[in-house]
Amino acid sequence: MKIACILAGVLWLAAPLASHAEPTERQLKLLQNNCLQCHVREHLGAPVMGRLEDWSTRNRKGEEALLRNVVQGLRGMPPLGYCAACDEADLRVLVRLVAGLPERK
């Protein structure tokens, strides 16, 4: 099941990036070091990357609400998602990647 979750996350990342977000190599490393430790693992309570049903309700709140939760932390979600190196632009890209949100035009 763990492999299935990781695979879903990888496929999620491999989907046409233009419709989601275009991360830099640096941002992908930040994703790997921080976000993936929780968002590709089941049974933690964290929404799993690539599992649409985990995100549909959350994503309806919009990117700003998701970003606020990331920065401030929410329940098990640590403030800034553990990413102290992230600036706001980094966090926006990572939020879009993890949540599968389309890039804002």
Add this chain to the structure above:
Amino acid sequence: MMDTSRRHFLGMAAAGTAAALLPGCAPHGTEPQTPVAYEAGKPLPWINWAGTQHCIPKTRLGPASEAELAEALRTARGTVRAVGSSHSFSGLVPTDDTLIATDLLSGLVSHDTATLQAELWAGTRLHDVGPLLASIGQALPNMPDMDYPALGGAIATSVHATGPRYGSLSSHVTGLTLATPGGELIECSATRHPEIFSAARTSLGALGIVTRIRLQNEASFQLTEVNRIERTEDVLAELDERMTRHRHFEFLPLTNSDLCVTVATDPAKADDKDAGQDDPQAINDLRKLFDAVSWMPGARAVYDRLLKIALGDAASTVRTGPSHQVFPHVRVVRFREMEYMVPAEAGPACLREILQTIRERNIPVCFPLEYRQVAGDDIWLSMFQGRPSACIAVHQFGDVDYKRYFAEIEPIFWKHAGRPHWGKLHTLDAARLSALYPKHWQDFQEIRRTLDPQGRMLNAHLKTMFGV
């Protein structure tokens, strides 16, 4: 910590009681979970995991190379602090000037199969250290019970696990590279710049920023962890024997109860199998139960009785697998923690006094304590310097005021010559701390003044602790 059937019972008991007795569920003087609010377009705040520390740095840097980090240190303005995963509870990180994150300095640098040593970038998260080392046939001899911290932060604060034959993570360091506040890179070990090495293995980030860390590892190994519910006094009665018998042993006394959770970890046998399920949410069920009965006269006795019914004959939980998967546990419930290291022989008396104080003063807390044991070392500011230690931790939920509770307990640690964990909450200043480190406190301060004569690495918390 508990298997699902135990959790189910606790949940049912809590829900049933709470439904009838909702007034008992009132929170005990809550404080905001978030110390500072995010506002779009405003500078991004930094907040630690527990929400006990925050700052809004004017400059936030994430260097992608050692040279970039050294240059950033050399040219940084104002007070400079380093940050890894932001897991420290204490005020080691906050600065309103320059914050340097080590996130991008991560991964394996090199390794030696003959000596079983490996060098890693200091920003590598512990949850990545295990798989990285496994890929080269190595493993950390011991690991904390959670793997979120960055290696550099873990070393800076002497992060530890349990087992009287094992020292803290800092004690497994055989060499490191330090970027000084002046931007110089210094490689040090027991034979190269040995005094800087003795100071930098537990530096609180006061000497500059450690960029690489060489670790003495073991060949990869498998472990089996067994969790049981037992009586705290039964465990204390044979504590030395259990610490000797198991490769690793710790226990978590349940406050306002006679029970505890024991965690014994040993080399795995071929037929070991997982049983039960590690449940990171179980602590919330303890809380529901505690809150549900807390209004009652004699609530502590009711709570203890319910716990015994729920947990008394519960089966063990077993986890087996590669060491880096068995040592750490998932943490999804945020809390605040104070931990002191007392001389190992003082541990049982200190623990009993804490449990008794909680009962006698009617302190409303259900978050378990934690009792571990760690070998002594020779690192100047290590909490384990010169003495094998019992490590006793108290915790409170992240949305509940912890200060009154911790204030009741902290003097008990002082009475037993406790040294506070550098990364956790405490109230000691330079006068009290220097007395706890009579052998090397001044040695450390001299090295610090040599490397950072202008005190650029000192924030308010460090100034208080160092008396600057």
